Amino acid sequence: MTHRRLLAALLVGGLLVAGCAGTDPDTAAGSPAPSSTSSSSSSSPAASPTEDGQRIEVEVAGGQVTGDTGRVPVAAGEHVTLSITSDVADEVHVHGYDLDAELVPGTPAELTFDATIPGVFEVELHESGTVLLTLQVS
Amino acid sequence: MTAVAHGVGSRTDLPIPLGLALYGAGAAILFGFAVLLLFWRTPKIGGPDSGRPLPAGVQRVLDSPVTRRGLQAVALALAVLVVVVAFAGPADGDRNLAPWALYVTFWVGLVPASLLLGPVWRVANPLRLLHRALRPVLPVPPGAGRLPALGLWPAAASLVIFLWLELVYPDRAEPVTVGVFLLVHAVVHLALAAWFGEEWFARGECFEVYSTLIARLSPWGRRDDGRLVLRNPLANALATPELPGLAAVVVVLLGSTAFDGLSRTVFWQTGPGAANDVFSGTVGLAVMIGVVAGLYVLGARLSGRMGRQDPAIQPRRYASTVVPIALGYTVAHYFSLLVLDGQKTPILASNPFGTAGVDLFGTYGNVVDLSAVSADAIAYVQVLAVVVGHVLGVTLAHERALRAAPRRPASDQLPLVIVMVLFTVGGLGLLFGF
Numbered sequence: 001m002t003h004r005r006l007l008a009a010l011l012v013g014g015l016l017v018a019g020c021a022g023t024d025p026d027t028a029a030g031s032p033a034p035s036s037t038s039s040s041s042s043s044s045p046a047a048s049p050t051e052d053g054q055r056i057e058v059e060v061a062g063g064q065v066t067g068d069t070g071r072v073p074v075a076a077g078e079h080v081t082l083s084i085t086s087d088v089a090d091e092v093h094v095h096g097y098d099l100d101a102e103l104v105p106g107t108p109a110e111l112t113f114d115a116t117i118p119g120v121f122e123v124e125l126h127e128s129g130t131v132l133l134t135l136q137v138s
Numbered sequence: 139m140t141a142v143a144h145g146v147g148s149r150t151d152l153p154i155p156l157g158l159a160l161y162g163a164g165a166a167i168l169f170g171f172a173v174l175l176l177f178w179r180t181p182k183i184g185g186p187d188s189g190r191p192l193p194a195g196v197q198r199v200l201d202s203p204v205t206r207r208g209l210q211a212v213a214l215a216l217a218v219l220v221v222v223v224a225f226a227g228p229a230d231g232d233r234n235l236a237p238w239a240l241y242v243t244f245w246v247g248l249v250p251a252s253l254l255l256g257p258v259w260r261v262a263n264p265l266r267l268l269h270r271a272l273r274p275v276l277p278v279p280p281g282a283g284r285l286p287a288l289g290l291w292p293a294a295a296s297l298v299i300f301l302w303l304e305l306v307y308p309d310r311a312e313p314v315t316v317g318v319f320l321l322v323h324a325v326v327h328l329a330l331a332a333w334f335g336e337e338w339f340a341r342g343e344c345f346e347v348y349s350t351l352i353a354r355l356s357p358w359g360r361r362d363d364g365r366l367v368l369r370n371p372l373a374n375a376l377a378t379p380e381l382p383g384l385a386a387v388v389v390v391l392l393g394s395t396a397f398d399g400l401s402r403t404v405f406w407q408t409g410p411g412a413a414n415d416v417f418s419g420t421v422g423l424a425v426m427i428g429v430v431a432g433l434y435v436l437g438a439r440l441s442g443r444m445g446r447q448d449p450a451i452q453p454r455r456y457a458s459t460v461v462p463i464a465l466g467y468t469v470a471h472y473f474s475l476l477v478l479d480g481q482k483t484p485i486l487a488s489n490p491f492g493t494a495g496v497d498l499f500g501t502y503g504n505v506v507d508l509s510a511v512s513a514d515a516i517a518y519v520q521v522l523a524v525v526v527g528h529v530l531g532v533t534l535a536h537e538r539a540l541r542a543a544p545r546r547p548a549s550d551q552l553p554l555v556i557v558m559v560l561f562t563v564g565g566l567g568l569l570f571g572f
Contacts, residue, residue: 071404096149096508118513119149120402131414134407138152138513 053079058132060086060125065132074115074137082111082123084132091126094135100126146237146311147479149508150402153571154517162521166528166562170555173532174548181540186377189359189367197366206261207270214264217320219490224317228492234313235486240320241304241311243483244345246472249465252349256358259349265324266339269331279335289382292330292342294390298427300344301394305401306419347387351461354378355530375534376541378458385457388464389434392561393427395467399568400426430561434460437557445543445550455542456554459534463558466527467565470520474511481506520569528562 054074058067074080084092086103093100096117101109103125115137124131191197199205224236231237251258300323309315331338339346359374361367378384400406400422411418435453442452481504488502497503532555539551 070408098148117149117508119152119508121149136152 053081055081055083056133057083058085060084060088060090060130060132062087063128063130065130069133071120071134071136074135076115076118076137078115080113080115080135082113083108084111085109086125088128090128092123092132093126094121094123096121146231146241147475148506149474149478151474151516151520151569152513153403154520154566154569156570158517158521159566159570162525162566163563165525166566167559169525169529170532170559173536174551174555177533177536177548179540179548180544181537183376183534183537184370184373186373187362188373189361189365189369191361191365191367200366207267209262210264210267213262214267217264221317221320223490224313224320227313227490229313231311231313233486233492235483235490236313236316237311238479238482238486240316242475242480245304246476246480248345248349249352249468249472250476252352253356253465255353256356257346257350257353259346260340260353263339263343263346265327265331265343266336268324268328269336269339272328272332276332279331279333281333282335282337285334285337285341287382288341289384290341290347290387291383292338293344293347294383294386296327296342296344297348297387297390297394301390302420302423305394305398306416306423308414308416341381348391351378351387351391352465354458354461355465372530372534372537375458375461375530376538378461380451380454380457382454385434385438385453385460386431388457388460389431390427392434392460392464392467393430394423395464395471396430396565396568397423397426398471399467399565403568403571405571433557433560437554440553441539441551444553445539445546447542456535456538459531459538460558460561462527462530462534463561463565464527466524466531466562469523469527470565470569473519473523474516477511478508479506481510521566524562524565524569528558531558 056068056072058065058069082094084101084103085106085108087105088103089105090103091100092103092109092111094111094113096119097113099111099113101111103109115135118137121135121137122131123133123135192200220236220239223234227234227236248259300319303310303315303319307315327339327343330342334342340350341347354375354377355371356374357368357371359367359369359377401411401419406422407414411422438452438456439449441447441456442449447455484499484501485504485506486502488499489496535554535558536548536551539546539548539554543550
């Protein structure tokens with residue numbers, strides 16, 4: 001009985017200690033709202049690593065998604081620019097951050113925001129339901 | 139709106155850190171073998187007659203038909219509201235109360251409610267009220283005699299149907315889907331209850347059986363003589379009636395949560411589940427339930443063979459000891475959904491029909507705060523839930539084995555302990571995302 005108690009206490013205690021000592025990136029508790037949302041029509045040069053933050057570009061043509069697809073890691077707090085070019089009209093939606101932008105065929109749409117909410121979020125097209133990419137903010 | 143893995147939701151959890159996953163796995167393995175080497179050799183946990191009785195007055199109120207019909211009427215009113223909103227409310231699933239109420243507040247919320255308060259949905263099941271109302275016009279249930287032989291198998295089937303809807307069906311988050319499901323569910327189970335009698339709900343209605351099973355780990359129990367008692371949740375769990383199909387219910391719960399975890403991994407999303415369609419989802423769900431079932435039956439029967447027990451009743455005998463492991467999985471996968479996306483239900487309930495200017499509770503303007511719990515806190519809750527579930531499961535299995543065969547060596551339990559360790563390490567692996 002004492003053995004059991006001791007063992008259980010060690011296990012639980014160990015986990016708790018680990019819990020306190022975790023490396024917390026201290027996610028800013030401020031407003032999680034995106035800094036700005038814009039849907040610009042200026043065709044920017046492709047894949048330029050901007051001086052401020054991370055640039056993610058995807059292209060949709062004939063139902064196929066190319067570019068930065070799949071699971072895209074983003075550092076928490078990073079300034080993110082998401083550029084989407086589609087060959088059909090649709091609406092892009094970033095889950096969790098709850099951002100939307102209209103897609104005009106052939107014209108890149110841009111969404112800019114600060115990645116302040118940690119988690120895994122889908123970026124998808126509203127009409128077709130296609131998942132363009134998944135943001136992994138950590 | 140298409141939904142991420144589970145019914146609804148705007149986010150999924152980050153993979154847990156590798157160190158935390160390994161640490162949890164190590165603790166699980168260590169504990170599994172420590173139980174066999176160091177733990178007690180005679181049954182220690184109270185039996186089905188244990189517990190401290192509640193005052194007779196309290197029991198009279200809790201057991202009174204007035205209380206039960208009253209709670210059932212409240213639940214019925216809320217269910218009717220959700221169905222009406224599903225059909226007449228906003229068409230956008232993001233702005234409609236129904237999917238959030240069903241998949242998050244009700245289905246996930248049923249777990250903490252049953253854990254703290256006991257079998258709440260057995261008491262408040264609105265279908266029981268409707269059945270009672272219909273009874274005067276119904277004939278004597280023709281199939282009542284056959285119900286006991288079916289055990290809990292009907293509940294396992296009913297759970298699979300709901301879980302398939304929640305985890306696989308692509309339009310699961312559409313309000314209309316939710317409305318149709320709730321109506322069909324009510325009609326089908328009322329018809330089956332008309333055939334088999336009111337006891338059907340305790341054997342075949344997935345939500346009531348789920349709530350009752352989780353409540354087996356609550357401190358509230360009913361002693362053999364009918365008295366309501368407060369007792370050790372472990373004694374409660376071991377008093378679970380060993381009905382045919384109990385193992386199936388537990389395996390379905392564990393396997394479906396494992397599939398939910400799998401469907402969030404990069405491996406699944408870029409590999410077998412890349413098509414993200416009904417076929418891949420159905421196969422994935424079936425395979426995960428099948429893997430869990432195969433491992434569990436193998437472990438339980440091997441342990442039984444080593445301990446010279448009848449292998450056929452082994453899976454049923456140990457099923458209740460797997461409930462904590464399934465519960466640990468459930469907490470790990472749905473805790474963040476309840477505390478983060480669960481904020482949506484009170485917001486939308488303030489204006490269920492999306493009418494301009496309506497704000498019943500003054501909460502309609504609120505915004506879901508997805509940063510309310512830090513990513514680190516979520517990871518620790520996940521690992522702790524899986525490991526604690528494992529510890530309780532192994533402890534219960536040890537006690538159960540001692541009761542079945544007091545003189546057998548503890549090494550007989552090895553196959554089942556290894557299977558439980560596999561479940562836990564596998565569960566942590568899914569949280570880590572491999």
